[in-house]
Amino acid sequence: MALREILTVPDPRLRQVCKPVETVDDDIRQLIDDMLETMYAAPGIGLAAIQIGVPKRVIVVDVDEDIRDPVCLVNPEVVWTSDEKRVYEEGCLSVPEYFDDVERPDRCRVRFLDRDGEPREIEAEDLLATCIQHEIDHLNGTLFIDYLSKLKRDRVVKKFVKQARQSGAAAPL
Numbered sequence: 257m258a259l260r261e262i263l264t265v266p267d268p269r270l271r272q273v274c275k276p277v278e279t280v281d282d283d284i285r286q287l288i289d290d291m292l293e294t295m296y297a298a299p300g301i302g303l304a305a306i307q308i309g310v311p312k313r314v315i316v317v318d319v320d321e322d323i324r325d326p327v328c329l330v331n332p333e334v335v336w337t338s339d340e341k342r343v344y345e346e347g348c349l350s351v352p353e354y355f356d357d358v359e360r361p362d363r364c365r366v367r368f369l370d371r372d373g374e375p376r377e378i379e380a381e382d383l384l385a386t387c388i389q390h391e392i393d394h395l396n397g398t399l400f401i402d403y404l405s406k407l408k409r410d411r412v413v414k415k416f417v418k419q420a421r422q423s424g425a426a427a428p429l
C-alpha cells in the first residue's frame with residue numbers, strides 16, 4: 257500500500273471525466289488499497305481515484321466512525337434517487353478547509369462492480385448516500401462547490417488560485 261498525494265483545486269485534472277474500468281484486476285485492487293490508505297490518513301470519509309491523479313471510475317467510502325467498514329465501488333452508476341432531499345454541510349479533501357451546505361437526494365440506489373469484479377447494488381441513505389453522490393460527481397469532474405452560488409464558488413476558487421501562485425505552482429486562470 258502507498259500513501260498518495262491528494263490533488264486540490266484549481267488542478268485541472270479534477271475537472272476531467274474519468275474512464276470506466278474494463279477489468280477489475282490486481283492493478284485496480286492495488287489502486288483501491290492506496291485510495292483506502294490515503295483516505296484514512298487524510299482523514300476523509302470518501303475518495304475518488306482522480307483525487308490521487310488516476311482518471312478511472314473507482315471510488316471508496318467509509319462513513320463509519322468506530323469500525324473500519326469500507327465500500328469500494330468500480331464503475332458506479334446511480335440507478336435510482338429518492339424524491340426527498342437532504343441538506344448536508346459538505347467538505348472535500350480537494351477543497352481543503354471549506355465547508356458548505358449542499359442539497360442532494362436523501363437516498364439512492366447504486367449499481368457497481370466490487371473489488372472482485374462482481375456486479376452489485378446497494379441502497380444508501382443519509383451520510384452514505386451523500387458521500388457516494390459526492391464521489392460519483394468527482395468521476396464526472398464535478399465538485400461540491402459547483403452547487404453553490406457563482407459568487408461563493410468564485411470566492412473559494414480564487415482563494416486556492418492565490419495560494420497555488422504563492423506556493424510557486426503553475427496555476428491556470
Ligand code: GNR
Binds near residue numbers: 302307345350390391
Ligand atoms: O471527507 C469528506 N467528508 C465529506 C463530508 C460531507 C460530504 C462529503 C464528504 S466527502 C469528503 C472526502 C472527499 O473529498 N471525497 O471526495
Ligand code: NI
Binds near residue numbers: 347348349350390394
Ligand atoms: Ni471530494
